[in-house]
Amino acid sequence: MHRQELRGALFMYAKLNPGLRYIQGMNELIAPLYWLFKNDPDPVNAQYAEADAFWCFMDLISEFRDHFCQQLDNAQTGIKATLRKLMNMLQHHDYKLWQHIEVESKVDAQFYAFRWITLLLSQEFALPDTLRIWDTILSDPHGRMDCLLRICTAMILHVRERLMQGDFAVIMKTLQRYPPVDVTVLLNKAAMMAPCNEVLGSPV
Structure with missing residues (x-):
């Protein structure tokens, strides 16, 4: 039914x-x-x-x-541009972690964050946590996309130690199967970040 x-x-x-x-x-x-x-x-x-x-x-x-439209993948509003903004956010908040993931380990954000962004984290957390995350995203004064990118950045930062000690396989496993976490910690961390448009110098 x-x-x-x-x-x-x-x-x-x-x-x-x-x-x-x-x-x-x-x-x-x-x-x-x-x-x-x-x-x-x-x-x-x-x-x-x-x-x-x-x-x-x-x-x-x-x-x-636009994240669902393949013809717009390379556009300013497409998924690839959004993934680049996420990596720019990570680079701003933790350059060493960004370098280890993106440069040294060559883990493309598309391998894990594509699902995070297109499905608004609905596959990474249990339903009650997903609803709480969505409530935060929908009510954020800086905009839904801005909030989503800050939460995704907080997710990567939260498992920093595990990622820094890991190679390509460990990083992929950690981010594709995100470990259990109190979402309050992630949301608080995201709330403390400056809005993406201030960090990136352009609207998201």
């Missing part, structure tokens, strides 16, 4: 957005929204979970949709 409702919402999105349609991974973004509305304690509200999830998904994806 729930799969059918999610499928219906995504089908409607594809019909309304023929230039993009459905891209693999969009289901991972709408599922937490649907779960949240479906578990509303008010049954009257819960019965509209599919519609509510659809409209919230439309708003959410509007800012991140």
